[in-house]
Amino acid sequence: MxxxxxxxxxxxxxxxxxxxxxxxxxxxxxxxxxxxxxxxxxxxxxxxxxxxxxxxxxxxxxxxxxxxxxxxxxxxxIEEDNNSDTVTMGKTVTFKELPDGDEESYTIVGSAEADPFEGKISNDSPMAKSLIGKHLNEEISVQTPGGEIAVKIIDIK
Structure with missing residues (x-):
C-alpha cells in the first residue's frame, strides 16, 4: 500500500x-x-x-x-518553534527584495491552508522552499516564475 x-x-x-x-x-x-x-x-x-x-x-x-x-x-x-532567527513552517517571515524593493511578509503553512491573499504561502512554494532553514539578516536568491530575485530576511516571528 x-x-x-x-x-x-x-x-x-x-x-x-x-x-x-x-x-x-x-x-x-x-x-x-x-x-x-x-x-x-x-x-x-x-x-x-x-x-x-x-x-x-x-x-x-x-x-x-x-x-x-x-x-x-x-x-x-506544525509545532511552534521558539528559535526566532531561523525560518521554519508556521513562522511569519518579512523580507525585502534587493536592492531596494518593498517589504513583504508571509506565513509559511502547509498546502492545505495556503492562501496568498491572506499572506499564507505553502511550504511547497518556491519562495517558502528558499526561505525555510535560513536565518535573520541572511540574503538569498529565490527562483520565481518571473525570474530570480534576491531578498534579505529582515524579521522572523
Missing part, C-alpha cells in the same frame, strides 16, 4: 477544516438533498437542468467532504 501524503497545517488551519467539514456534513448536504427533491418535481429528469445542477453540486460536496476527511486523517500539526 502506498504511503498517504501528509498535510502540514497549523492548529488554526486544522480547526478551520474541521469547521468546514462540519458545515458540509450538517448543513450543505441537507440543502443539496432538498434541491434534488425539488428539482425532481419539475418533470422529466433527462431534460431537467435544475436536477443536473443539483446532482453536480452534490458530487462536489461529497468530493470535498472526502478530501477534507483525508487531509484531517493525515494532518501533521
Amino acid at each position: 502506498a504511503e498517504e501524503k501528509q498535510f502540514y497545517m497549523t492548529l488554526e488551519g486544522k480547526e478551520k477544516l474541521e469547521n468546514e467539514l462540519e458545515h458540509l456534513k450538517t448543513e450543505k448536504r441537507k440543502e443539496v438533498v432538498e434541491r434534488i427533491k425539488v428539482a425532481r418535481d419539475f418533470g422529466d429528469l433527462s431534460e431537467n437542468s435544475e436536477y443536473d445542477a443539483a446532482k453536480d453540486e452534490q458530487a462536489f460536496v461529497e468530493a470535498r467532504i472526502a478530501t477534507i476527511e483525508n487531509m484531517l486523517r493525515n494532518a501533521v500539526i
